[in-house]
Amino acid sequence: MVMEGEGGKSVQELHAPSSICFGCGPSNKDGLKIRSFRCENGLEMEFTPTEEHQAFPGMINGGIIGTLLDCHGNWTAAIALMDRSGTTEPPCTVTASYSIKLRRPTPFGETLSITGEVIEIWEDRARVMMVLSANDRVCATGEGLFVAVNEGHPAFHRWN
Numbered sequence: 001m002v003m004e005g006e007g008g009k010s011v012q013e014l015h016a017p018s019s020i021c022f023g024c025g026p027s028n029k030d031g032l033k034i035r036s037f038r039c040e041n042g043l044e045m046e047f048t049p050t051e052e053h054q055a056f057p058g059m060i061n062g063g064i065i066g067t068l069l070d071c072h073g074n075w076t077a078a079i080a081l082m083d084r085s086g087t088t089e090p091p092c093t094v095t096a097s098y099s100i101k102l103r104r105p106t107p108f109g110e111t112l113s114i115t116g117e118v119i120e121i122w123e124d125r126a127r128v129m130m131v132l133s134a135n136d137r138v139c140a141t142g143e144g145l146f147v148a149v150n151e152g153h154p155a156f157h158r159w160n
Contacts, residue, residue, distance in 0.1 A: 010035035011043065011075050015090055023071030034068060036075045042117040042128070043076045049108055060106040068114055069130040069142040070098050076116030077126035077146035084121060091148035094155050096125070098144030106132065106139040124148045 012024050012035060019025035024034045036043040047068055055061040078090035085091075106112065113133045120127040130142040149156050 010037055010045075011079055011090075012036060015078075021071065023067040024075060032064070032067060032071075034071055036072055036116070038079065039115070042115065043072065043079060044113065044115045045072055047112045047114065049112065051108075054108050058108050060108055060112075062100075062102055065102065065106055065132060065140050066098075066100050066142075068112070069100055069132060069140065070095055070144065072114050072116050073098060073128040073130045073142065073144040074146045076118060076128045076130075077121075077144075078148075080118045080121055080126050080128075081124070081148055084123075091124075092153075092156055093126075093146045093148050094153070096145040096147045098142055100130075100140055100142040102140050104137065104139050107134050110134040112139075119143075 012019065013026050018027050020028045022028055022031045025031050026033060034045055034047060036045045049060050049064065053060055053064045074093055074095055078093040081093065082090035114130060116128050116130050118126045119129050125145060125147040127143065127145050130144070131138055132140040
């Protein structure tokens with residue numbers, strides 16, 4: 001069950017409206033502009049690929065799939081770290097590592113559903129499992145480690 005943010009806004013729109021990230025930045029006019037929402041066990045999102053996201057006719061490019069999983073996983077970690085610390089704003093997190101498994105071709109013309117769930121959490125980092133499905137069939141899975149960064153790190157102010 002999706003729990004939308006205030007005014008139906010995604011976590012990206014609520015916490016990083018000026019972000020230019022290719023995958024999740026609301027301010028990147030050429031980006032994917034993913035919109036992640038709270039759900040019972042983490043975050044979930046839907047994404048409808050367009051023609052330029054294809055690797056070949058009818059199938060989505062693996063790099064696009066990786067970007068969707070990476071950005072959604074990163075936000076899943078950031079929101080979990082915010083909730084764990086009891087703050088009102090998520091820490092700026094970056095990807096320390098992630099891997100994906102392309103389990104079957106991801107079809108073009110379908111809405112993709114992606115879930116992110118924290119499987120381990122520490123004070124400044126979280127390990128997240130991501131699943132991408134089309135028509136209730138798992139097409140890709142991923143796991144990532146996302147770390148909160150401090151002042152002085154080049155990405156520290158990227159969500160402001």
